[in-house]
Amino acid sequence: AALNDGLRSQVSAALKEGRVAPTELCQRCLALIKSTKFLNAYITVAEETAMKQAEESEERYKRGQPLGILDGIPVAVKDNFNTAGIETTCASNMLKGYISPYNATVVQKLLDQGAVLLGKTNLDEFAMGSGSTDGVFGPVRNPWSYSKQYKEKSVPKSDSEESDWVITGGSSGGSAAAVSSFTCFAALGSDTGGSTRNPAAHCGVVGLKPTYGLISRHGLIPLVNSMDVPGILTRCVDDAAVLLGSLAGHDPKDSTTIQDDFEPFELPNLTDVSKLSIGIPKEYHAPGLSSEILALWSKAADLFKNAGAKVVEVSLPHTRYSIVCYHVLCTAEVASNMARFDGLEYGHRSDMKDSTESMYAATRREGFNDVVRGRILSGNYFLLKQNYEKYFVKAQKVRRLIANDFVKVFRSGVDILLTPTTLSDAAPYTEFIQEDNRTRSTQDDILTQAANMAGLPAINVPTALSERGLPVGLQFIGRSFQEKQLLTVAKWFEKQVQFPMIQLEEVKRHDSGVFQHQKSASFS
Amino acid sequence: MPYGGESKLPDRNHVALQHSMPTACERPPVKRHLDLSQLRRFKEQPSSDAHRSLQHSRDKHRTCGPRSRRRGGAGATAGGLTGVVVRRHSPHSAPPSRTAFPRGRCGRLAAASGAMAAAVALAVRGCGGVWRRARQRGAGQPGPGPGPFPRGQRAVACNARGGAVPAGKSGLAPWVPVVGLEIHAQISSNSKLFSGSQVQFAAPPNSLVSFFDASLPGTLPVLNRRCVEAAVMTGLALNCSINKKSLFDRKHYFYADLPAGYQITQQRVPIAVNGCLSYSLCIDSKMSQMVTKTVRIKQIQLEQDSGKSLHDDTRSQTLVDLNRAGVGLMEVVMEPDMCCGEEAAAAVRELQLILQTLGSSQAVMAEGQLRVDANVSVHHPGEPYGVRTEVKNINSIRFLAKAIDYEIQRQIEELENGGTILNETRAFDSKLGCTVPMRDKEGKQDYRFMPEPNLPPLILYDTKSLPANMNHQQVINIDWIHERLPDLPSVKRKKLVEKYGILPEHSFTLLNEDGLAEFFESVVKRTQMKPKKVIGWILNDLLSYLKQHSLTVKESPVSSFLLGDLLNLLEKKEISSTAAKQVFAELWKGEGKTPLEIVKEQKLGLLQDQKELEQICQAVIDGQENEVMAIKAGNQKVLNKLIGLVQKKTQGRSNPVLVKQLLEKKLSE
Helix, strand or coil, X not given: CCCCCCHHHHHHHHHHCCCCCHHHHHHHHHHHXXXXXXXXXXXXXXXXXXXXXXXXXXXXXXXXXXXXXXXXXXXXEECCECECCEECCCCCHHHCCCECCCCCHHHHHHHHCCCEEEEEEXXXXXXXXXXXXXXXXXXXXXXXXXXXXXXXXXXXXXXXXXXXXXXXXXXXXXXXXXXXXXXXCEEEEEECCCCCHHHHHHHCCEEEECCCCCECCCCECCCCCCCCEEEEEECCXXXXXXXXXXXXXXXXXXXXXXXXXXXXXXXXXXXXXXXXXXXXXXXXXXXXXXXXXXXXXXXXXXXXXXXXXXXXXXXXXXXXXXXXXXXXXXXXXXXXXHHHCCCCCCCCCCCCCCCHHHHHHHHHHHHCCHHHHHHHHHHHHHHCHHHHHHHHHHHHHHHHHHHHHHHHHXXXXXXXXXXXXCCCCCCEHHHHCCCCHHHHHHHHCCCCHHHHHHCCCEEEEEEEECCCCCEEEEEEECCCCCHHHHHXXXXXXXXXXXXXXXXXXXXXXXXXXXXXXXXXXXXX | CCCECXXXXXXXXXXXXXXXXXXXHHCCCCCCCCEHHHHHCCCCCCCCHHHHHHHHHHHHHHCCHHHHHHHHHHHHHCCCCEEECCCCCCCCCCCCXXXXXXXXXXXXXXXXXXXXXHHHHHHHXXXXXXXXXXXXXXXXXXXXXXXXXXXXXXXXXXXXXXCEECCCCCCCCCEEEEEXXXXXXXXXXXXXXXXXXXXXXXXXCCXXXXXXXXXXXXXXXXXXXXXXXXXXXXXXXXXXXXXXXXXXXXXXCCCCCCCCCEEEECCCCCCEEEEEEEEEEECCCCCCCEEEEEEEEEEEEEEECCCEEEEECCCCEEEEECCCCCCEXXXXXXXXXXXXXXXXXXXXXXXXXXXXXXXXXXXXXXXXXXXXXXEEEEECCCCCCCCCEEEEEECXXXXXXXXXXXXXXXXXXXXXXCCCCCCCEEEEECCCCEEEECCCCCCCXXXXXXXXXXXXXXXXXXXXXXXXXXXXXXXXXHHHHHHCCCCCHHHHHHHHHHHHCCCHHHHXXXXXXXXXXXXXXXXXXXXXXXXXXXXXXXXXXXXHHHHHCCCCHHHCCCCHHHHHHHHHHHHCCCECHHHHHHHHHHHHCCCCCCHHHHHHHCCCECCCCHHHHHHHHHHHHHHCHHHHHHHHCCCCCHHHHHHHHHHHHCCXXXXXXXXXXXXXXHHHC
């Protein structure tokens, strides 16, 4: 087993057969976290508890009673999920030092199945952003910035190598970087407008946004309740299916989860795609789409066509209203959700004591960054009585139209939609921060966010390297609650494209000798 | 809608409380100045044993209500309260839904007697029911009212014969007062509306707070099925149509006792709409002429209660208790169909009885389970409604009537003096008996309503629409609830009148006291005495004793069995009614004696020995020559005097009818 192995067939098997011990696996991940500290992927590393969990796992393996595939598997969790006893900060001054008394349902489920929680990963403050650059703990660096592939292909833009590093995308950039740099086998992100798929694309990992209502949001500190979904970041599609199986299902603590039982599944190896109908939404040929990605997209469509699948161009006419619609709905919910951070019950509290009101104001000014405050302000504006109909209600109607676009397309016989995940490969940090958060989010979410509006499952599959040697991914969007079909197709595609593995010096150092790298990122 | 059932936590808590009560030496030092760190560190079952140990020692403080707390300073009573150590800026900028804290627990008793007082007051001062008609027709005949009303008199707003309130000095068109009510009834449930924490009055501060109640990030609401059922029951009892689909909304404002920064309520589509409530009130002082009126119910909405803020002025800090935060409320909105305090009071009293009958709320005003805000305006007949004020801080039915009538009179005087009425919130000061403007928020509050995204629409079913394969736990069937509604007070009264032949107003009194009707029926069952006679004993004797001692019916030392036995003795002529009253007084002492035992012990039984009685009669005749002569001369009235003397000699133990016979016989001899 190697750090880059797939869970089901390899790591789990190795653990079961005793070829590797959970503590050993955990230690190697912890060591790698240390040596890749410069990535800034983790906000908190829970070394002690992780080792303890690994030891407990080891005991279970010794007794021959592991809890399942995830037993002993090191995982990381985005720092906007509550973890009992481990700081939960949302990369904000508001929650710096906040230790939640409870575990998010998804965290609890991971722990219940024996997973080893390594730590909490970096993000944009309160998950508001698309670069993982806007958190109080600083930006996350894309591991590919330090890969052999990038170093070889890209022409240094500046003299110092230091300023050439590229962003991870966001807001789950820490989780994507953690998975991509082999510091964990899987990570939880959250996805409101693309926050899991976007960094997955930039970091060359699989990023799954499940159907809204399939996985509990209880314990996920909300951005937009009606769109938030816990996201899954793994190195291969099979692993995403494993994670999904362990997380999905009704949660009595989240009334928006569906009641139906969820049956975990293993993905079949698809050999015949001739019965598939793949839709290519023309509106995703968006302004700003790089020619490189456009070419890759049509190459992927050809791949399906050549394999016998039906590939049709479809239209999702309301896609272009999605951004502005999202802006209204998102900020409105943000304004509401952030109201609880008043400094009274938990979190930062200002020393300002002139009056309760001035204490609130100072607390929120000190606790939130400009991005959060900006969204709160616009959200409150949209919710004002005189604006509510004009903005909020209208945006809700547009949202319904966007969702209906998908319904119509799927009703016409299309099984899966194939789109790019991002407009281009990852931008260098210095370039990225030239524009403000809002502009960037607007551009970056354009291809991912409609799926959140409609609540549909979508997945980023790493597809190829760009000319600069950076990962590029494509997105598959499926029917509601048809994760199995979506993942099956994604797995087939993953196998066809043979996305290259990241070549990192740090990883080699920690993973050489005993463990051999395999060539592909898909290990199952 | 996936419901969270009623939490089983309360039971567990209860057990924990009994078993884990630390002894005095284990008790940790009481923290005097708790600040938020206390709350910041609380756990899901935050009432640690340490906190619990404070429960008894703090009872006294807690039951005094906020006023005394304020006097005592925070240090003395803080308990688990959370201190927000900031100077109070505008303490009264509470939003409309917030009402005053309950006035402590000076007791259920006070509440009970308050209710009685209200009932009595209602009977004495009813008001005519023609305001609405006058308003609707726009006619407005000035009634022959009693003239200008000095401020402070209560019956000023309307009069028994109907007709608008005559104008004051201007002598122009009369005034029509319009009263609408917004009533918050706390749902009687084990756990809160959206969380599993227990609901309990006067628990140690911040001991009933779940993660959700404290709005910890990431927590989500889970609807309590029991609360929905209570609202459906209430809606049905108030003749509402129940919305098969209702929605939850967030109402935003910043306040220390609203941890999430918003309240979850039902602004767009409430659970029940378009109902009505019939209530009766006496329109003359003899309590014999009752009229029945109807007020329309606009809607009933489910919503969360807020926590409580206690402002400690001397220390410039606010203490927050979140025990009440998230408790389920039903807001009942009554249309402005009432015209005076007494009508409003009667309507609220009837609502209170209905809620208590249903068990959907305990509806004790003194404990804050029923909070009433009144919207009051006045206008001339035929003209549009006047600007209304909202009167808050009303914590008994008696004060409700008082506050409304004061406000009506105030508005009339204001307008007649050329002033204007501001659309403002006013607080009733029960000590001064007047309303005063609340230091209101600057400008109008915009609550920025938004759909609650974490709760799917609340779907209810009837038998027709009930899906076959639905999990029984997850559906609420309106028809099923309808079939199981208990008899409402109006029906109960009707049945009492029909079955026992008692007067309608007696049926009101019977239902006004919790358990009194059942007591009455139980006595009737046990005695041969006619119900019409029994009711006298219940209303005159039992009730006045209860009131005198501020006891509830359940606490009465005289049980229905004992009273039944007593009335049987009376009915069988074994004792006189005078003696019966003596026995009742003796029974009231609660010494465990039966009526018969008391009669024997105190020799209260009627003289059964005819010879002895004859001798006494003879002795009386012999001693009263003048009277005997008068009788013999034809003045039969004097006979009564002789009867009285016999009674006196026998200490009331003689049967007057028999005595009369004996005397007559002897005199005619």
